[in-house]
Amino acid sequence: xxxxxxNIETLFEDLKGKFDVxxxxxxxxxxxxxxxxxxxxxxxxxKLSTFWKPLLAVAAxxxxxxxxxxxxxxxxxxxxxxxxxxxxxxxxxxxxxTISEELKKLNAERxxxxxxxxYEAERQLKTLEEDYEDLKNDLKESGxxxxxxxxxxxxxxxxxxxxxxxLDKIExxxxxxxxxxxxx
Numbered sequence: 001x002x003x004x005x006x007n008i009e010t011l012f013e014d015l016k017g018k019f020d021v022x023x024x025x026x027x028x029x030x031x032x033x034x035x036x037x038x039x040x041x042x043x044x045x046x047k048l049s050t051f052w053k054p055l056l057a058v059a060a061x062x063x064x065x066x067x068x069x070x071x072x073x074x075x076x077x078x079x080x081x082x083x084x085x086x087x088x089x090x091x092x093x094x095x096x097x098t099i100s101e102e103l104k105k106l107n108a109e110r111x112x113x114x115x116x117x118x119y120e121a122e123r124q125l126k127t128l129e130e131d132y133e134d135l136k137n138d139l140k141e142s143g144x145x146x147x148x149x150x151x152x153x154x155x156x157x158x159x160x161x162x163x164x165x166x167l168d169k170i171e172x173x174x175x176x177x178x179x180x181x182x183x184x
Contacts, residue, residue, distance in 0.1 A: 079140040081152045088149065095156035102163035108168045113177060121166040128159050 083088035110118055130153045139148045 047052055080136050081139075081149065081156075084139075084144050084149060091153065092156070094162065095153075099156070099159050099163065102160065102167065103165055106163060106170075109167070112172060114170050115164055115167055117173070123161050125159055128155055128162070131155055 051079070081092040106118060106121065130151065135152045135155060137150055139152065142148050
């Protein structure tokens with residue numbers, strides 16, 4: 001039987017003269033070290049990225065969950081006339097635009113003479129806006145009950161009517177005041 005030492009000696013005798021004994025090209029060692037450094041720094045980054053990837057995945061999941069559930073809660077909390085249908089959305093846009101324009105007209109008429117009338121109108125409008133907030137909650141609870149929808153539309157119309165009535169009263173007041181000044 002051959003022992004291990006004999007096997008190694010036999011191997012070296014067989015390979016004698018076949019070894020590469022030439023010097024490597026110039027810069028071979030430097031290129032080898034660069035490749036080695038690049039590989040080892042890549043492994044460090046890889047270790048860092050494998051450490052951070054699960055944390056980033058968890059963080060991304062949390063952000064997605066918050067945005068999804070936050071979006072659901074937000075849409076539930078902001079249920080209003082516009083959320084019922086596209087037609088009611090257009091109606092709500094019309095009402096809010098009209099109310100905004102009428103409020104601008106009302107504020108343009110503000111003077112010491114009209115202050116009490118405008119204050120009363122603002123108080124009534126505030127009450128109607130609070131009622132509308134209650135109606136939004138009712139709409140959410142009722143599942144788009146037609147009675148609630150019509151009450152919301154009626155609320156908008158009431159606000160517009162109040163603004164128009166107050167603007168008419170202001171015009172009458174101005175006319176009366178103008179007539180009084182001219183007769184004196």
